[in-house]
Amino acid sequence: MLNAKSAPTKARDNLIAQKVDTLPPSGIRKFFDLLSSVEDVISLGIGEPDFVTPWHIREAGTYSLEKGYTMYTSNSGMPELRQELASYLELRYRISYHPEHEILITTGSSEGLDIALRAIINPGDEVIIPNPCYVAYPADIILAGGVPILVPTNEENNFVVRATDIEARVTKQTKAILIGYPANPTGAVMSKKEADAIAGLAKKYDLLVISDEIYARLVYGTEHICFPSLPGMMERTILISGFSKSHAMTGWRIGYVAAERRFIQALTKIHQYTMLSAPTMAQMAAIEALRNGESEVEKMVQEYNRRRRLMVKRLNEIGLPCFEPKGAFYAFPSIKATGMNSEEFAEKLLLEEKVAVVPGTAFGPYGEGFVRCCYATSLPDIEEALRRMDRFIRKSKLNTA
Amino acid sequence: MKEIFEILEQNARATPEQISTMVDKPVSEVEKIIKQAEKDGTILKYKTIINWPKLGEVDVRALIEVRVTPQRGVGFDAIAERIYQFPEVHSAYLVSGTYDLAILVRGKTMQEISSFVAEKLAPLEQVQSTVTHFLLKRYKENGETFHLPKEINKRLPITP
Numbered sequence: 229m230l231n232a233k234s235a236p237t238k239a240r241d242n243l244i245a246q247k248v249d250t251l252p253p254s255g256i257r258k259f260f261d262l263l264s265s266v267e268d269v270i271s272l273g274i275g276e277p278d279f280v281t282p283w284h285i286r287e288a289g290t291y292s293l294e295k296g297y298t299m300y301t302s303n304s305g306m307p308e309l310r311q312e313l314a315s316y317l318e319l320r321y322r323i324s325y326h327p328e329h330e331i332l333i334t335t336g337s338s339e340g341l342d343i344a345l346r347a348i349i350n351p352g353d354e355v356i357i358p359n360p361c362y363v364a365y366p367a368d369i370i371l372a373g374g375v376p377i378l379v380p381t382n383e384e385n386n387f388v389v390r391a392t393d394i395e396a397r398v399t400k401q402t403k404a405i406l407i408g409y410p411a412n413p414t415g416a417v418m419s420k421k422e423a424d425a426i427a428g429l430a431k432k433y434d435l436l437v438i439s440d441e442i443y444a445r446l447v448y449g450t451e452h453i454c455f456p457s458l459p460g461m462m463e464r465t466i467l468i469s470g471f472s473k474s475h476a477m478t479g480w481r482i483g484y485v486a487a488e489r490r491f492i493q494a495l496t497k498i499h500q501y502t503m504l505s506a507p508t509m510a511q512m513a514a515i516e517a518l519r520n521g522e523s524e525v526e527k528m529v530q531e532y533n534r535r536r537r538l539m540v541k542r543l544n545e546i547g548l549p550c551f552e553p554k555g556a557f558y559a560f561p562s563i564k565a566t567g568m569n570s571e572e573f574a575e576k577l578l579l580e581e582k583v584a585v586v587p588g589t590a591f592g593p594y595g596e597g598f599v600r601c602c603y604a605t606s607l608p609d610i611e612e613a614l615r616r617m618d619r620f621i622r623k624s625k626l627n628t629a
Numbered sequence: 630m631k632e633i634f635e636i637l638e639q640n641a642r643a644t645p646e647q648i649s650t651m652v653d654k655p656v657s658e659v660e661k662i663i664k665q666a667e668k669d670g671t672i673l674k675y676k677t678i679i680n681w682p683k684l685g686e687v688d689v690r691a692l693i694e695v696r697v698t699p700q701r702g703v704g705f706d707a708i709a710e711r712i713y714q715f716p717e718v719h720s721a722y723l724v725s726g727t728y729d730l731a732i733l734v735r736g737k738t739m740q741e742i743s744s745f746v747a748e749k750l751a752p753l754e755q756v757q758s759t760v761t762h763f764l765l766k767r768y769k770e771n772g773e774t775f776h777l778p779k780e781i782n783k784r785l786p787i788t789p
Binding site for chain 2: 254256259260263264269271273274275276278362363364412530534535537538541542584586607611
């Protein structure tokens with residue numbers, strides 16, 4: 229009888245898979261709960277465009293519904309969309325992927341990242357990631373059965389990972405390097421020289437590279453380096469991107485993966501058993517985005533650039549030194565001079581001045597001493613937020629003095 | 630330089646300091662460009678878009694199609710000028726198609742606009758005919774939408 233009783237208890241103890249159970253919750257989540265308790269907050273904590281998807285793209289989505297495009301598409305995605313993407317990548321980065329075999333349409337780039345990792349990782353394989361980094365990188369690696377190996381990046385290197393730092397962490401178990409430039413949360417972009425060095429390393433140690441280029445279109449005064457376009461890199465790179473940031477389409481959940489056939493075949497296997505196909509309406513909208521969306525993209529980039537300059541200048545003025553972020557829509561100022569740690573700073577700023585920023589530690593241990601401020605918000609809001617931050621810093625200086 | 634005007638077109642109250650940061654040029658240079666533009670007529674005027682109905686002030690507007698006889702030497706310009714000088718005329722355009730001038734007229738009442746057409750516009754010698762369309766509802770003007778409630782921010786306050 230005792231046994232009969234204890235058996236179900238034991239089962240309940242491991243109801244949740246161990247790797248999920250031990251997975252730390254997103255640092256952003258914790259902050260979200262605190263934020264919900266404060267009213268009239270100006271949020272610089274949002275990781276998505278403040279623009280609504282351009283009208284012509286929304287209209288294409290609506291039209292597809294009216295026309296009854298409500299069924300599954302092929303697993304790989306609509307042929308027209310893959311064709312448009314192939315031409316787009318060819319035109320923009322001089323890199324040719326076969327639309328039929330080398331492009332997979334995914335439900336947002338998040339799915340692409342997940343299935344790319346799952347497709348290449350054997351249990352215990354190590355994947356090297358620069359840190360601070362996007363919150364999902366380490367989690368996705370762990371869920372795929374791999375081991376994330378964090379490489380610190382810092383302001384001296386403009387938050388771009390150095391090849392030598394990666395090399396120091398390469399082991400027999402290293403399978404891949406996962407990079408995401410332009411970077412969330414730092415706004416860093418990778419130069420040709422830095423990219424070449426990583427490419428050399430990948431060749432030297434026969435490593436795969438997963439390149440998350442979701443922010444590729446949001447660069448300011450510099451050209452984006454598409455990693456697989458580097459010599460010899462196409463055959464060992466899985467390119468992940470999407471429409472969320474470039475075309476302000478976060479809620480549509482539409483992205484893509486481009487890689488050599490052997491990879492796309494493997495990814496498609498997982499995709500067909502899990503997602504089946506990306507939302508049809510979103511695929512129709514994405515076709516329109518690629519065909520006629522260029523001028524809207526440029527308009528948004530120009531607008532982000534104005535806000536970026538304003539935010540970076542003001543952050544430096546109020547005593548939060550900030551390196552120049554040349555991509556994405558984030559500034560990543562140092563808050564070390566305030567004597568507070570990231571979480572303390574973010575929490576106090578929220579409660580005292582009602583401005584939300586994300587503590588750098590939400591993006592990993594090497595984010596300590598920084599906060600992420602997103603400038604994808606209106607100019608008046610940016611100005612007001614920085615006025616409040618200025619007041620906050622002066623107040624805290626008085627208190628410590 | 631074009632960018633400075635684009636910013637001002639969106640927000641006439643943007644200060645030279647703000648603009649200077651946004652376009653990454655020294656304040657003195659921005660000030661100089663703006664002053665020059667004000668002088669040479671690149672910047673015509675700084676105006677404000679007022680949502681009058683919100684104040685209960687409802688004006689009456691009409692689009693009038695005007696067919697005119699062009700004049701030797703000056704074409705449509707002389708008659709256009711005679712028409713657009715009237716303060717009731719808010720905008721005036723020469724257009725292609727079945728009529729020549731498209732003008733937008735503003736008045737306090739329908740009566741006011743009717744009498745403008747009947748007493749001032751139609752009797753002009755070169756005006757052959759007019760067709761008046763009273764505006765029933767304003768949806769969008771100068772790139773700004775009316776009537777719709779201001780778009781509320783639907784974004785979550787914090788996202789990765």
